[in-house]
Amino acid sequence: MDVRKLDLNFDRGSFPQGAQHAPLKIAFLGTRHPHVMYRFAILEKLRGFECAGFYEENGEIAAGLAERLPQLIRFSTPSALLDTNPDIVMIHALDPDVPRWARFAIDHPASFKGLFLEKPGAARPQDFYNLAHEIQQKRPHLAVELGYELHYSESLRFARKVIRDGVLGDITTARFHGGCPSGAGMDLWQSIPEDLGGIMQTAGCHTLENVLDLFGAPDRVVSSIRKLPARPPHPVVGWIPDIFTGTVETGEFGVGTLLYEDVCSGILEYPDKTIVLDLTAWEPTEWCNEWAIDIYGTNGSLHAIPDFPVATLYLRTERGEFVAGETKMATEHPHGISNIPRCYREQLETLGSRVREVKLPPDGCCDLRMNVDIFKTIEAFYKSAATRQWEDV
CATH class of the missing domain: 3.30.360.10 (Dihydrodipicolinate Reductase; domain 2)
Structure with missing residues (x-):
């Protein structure tokens, strides 16, 4: 199902609560998974978020994304992207590369508070177990969300x-x-x-x-x-x-x-x-x-x-x-x-609320x-x- 072909005319003003909040900056580190295009489409309709830019190591995909979405800033290195001090880092790499980019992010000095990993999060279970342990050791207060939008x-x-x-x-x-x-x-x-x-x-x-x-x-x-x-x-x-x-x-x-x-x-x-x-x-x-x-x-x-x-x-x-x-x-x-667009929207809003340290909804999240x-x-x-x-x- 292509989210971009569905109705995205939901209420743009529902998040964040109150006008006093500055938008949360999102950095896209890796853009190989097709759901990244859905999340770009949703973000264009939401208040409370802005895109700091993206980095993609595959040059052909990076060039294609920059051409199709000229409003996005393309960064030449992953460090340069994270040097913008985003609030949230979103990783849409292929399964084997998700842990690699997540480790790069948590080892970077940027003080982001939210990390999004496209599901399932790794090619092999043990790699994700190790990554989860590293995140908890290095950034115990990091709000992590996996890409289970159907939640x-x-x-x-x-x-x-x-x-x-x-x-x-x-x-x-x-x-x-x-x-x-x-x-x-x-x-x-x-x-x-x-x-x-x-x-x-x-x-x-x-x-x-x-x-x-x-x-x-x-x-x-x-x-x-x-x-x-x-x-x-x-x-x-x-x-x-x-x-x-x-x-x-x-x-x-x-x-x-x-x-x-x-x-x-x-x-x-x-x-x-x-x-x-x-x-x-x-x-x-x-x-x-x-x-x-x-x-x-x-x-x-x-x-x-x-x-x-x-x-x-x-x-x-x-x-x-x-x-x-x-x-x-x-x-x-x-x-x-x-x-489905509502699912993507609520997932982003929930992650945003966790980053802002707002109380979690009773339905929880995909952590x-x-x-x-x-x-x-x-x-x-x-x-x-x-x-x-x-x-x-």
């Missing part, structure tokens, strides 16, 4: 409230489905040779963020991660060839031709519940439209999709503010309209601790698939 979906906000208020009674099981549209598994960002794997790591991390946000980390997991037999090519739903072109809806690819896995499934075991997760690189619809969340409790069930945002709650008896029977979540836009737990679960999934045994998280 801020209307549907996830609704689900958090339902779970937090105990509306469903005793929850015994849940199912989470994720993946990517047919064709998107061929994107560079889903098929990096240095990565641990494919969609389980690069797209499944989004789904795991939803799971761990609602229920915490599991005790152990068992999984199957498979590359399927090759099939003839079929028309794609969409894929992204580079950061400038955006989503392309032409071309043909076949199941079984990806660098990594086509499908993944697993069981996450908790002391009081069991959660099932499944992913495919070949969804027949747009990004996120079928990333289903189904949660079952003794008093009811919740069925939600992150985007296009929708959630339906069924209750046997009234609980809190929710009546017995069916409740459909109210949404900002009519049902069937994406609200270092969360991503360590996500990577531990991802690592357990791949180990279990290799050993065909349960793996502790």
Whole structure:
């Protein structure tokens, strides 16, 4: 889904609270991931932020970005960029390079207070564990946010409230489905040779963020991660060839031709519940439209999709503010309209609030601790698939 093609006409004056704050300066250190273009588009519509400039080590990408966004200042060295003393450093490098640039930033004397890392944050789990430790040792008060923008979906906000208020009674099981549209598994960002794997790591991390946000980390997991037999090519739903072109809806690819896995499934075991997760690189619809969340409790069930945002709650008896029977979540836009730009916006606003040391919202954020737990679960999934045994998280 190309955010730049969606409605970005949200209220520009909602952040920061009060006019007395100077804008927060953001430095973009690395611009290889396509989501950087989405965040540039969102920032153009937001008050409370300004761009200090960018540095990109790939000369062709840097030149293309400077040409397309002439309002951005291109810096010739990463040190020169950070010498501008930004408030926030945002890193949109490829997975193997995210820790390298994060280490460069935290070792630079600039006194920035916010660090944004595009998810999953590293090519290998241990590299992220080491990075998290270094950040905590060198900059313990740094506000760190990972690029899980779907945390801020209307549907996830609704689900958090339902779970937090105990509306469903005793929850015994849940199912989470994720993946990517047919064709998107061929994107560079889903098929990096240095990565641990494919969609389980690069797209499944989004789904795991939803799971761990609602229920915490599991005790152990068992999984199957498979590359399927090759099939003839079929028309794609969409894929992204580079950061400038955006989503392309032409071309043909076949199941079984990806660098990594086509499908993944697993069981996450908790002391009081069991959660099932499944992913495919070949969804027949747009990004996120079928990333289903189904949660079952003794008093009811919740069925939600992150985007296009929708959630339906069924209750046997009234609980809190929710009546017995069916409740459909109210949404900002009519049902069937994406609200992904709002997710990107709220993520930036939350990071901005943390930098300004404003109290966190009750829905929390996607911080270092969360991503360590996500990577531990991802690592357990791949180990279990290799050993065909349960793996502790």
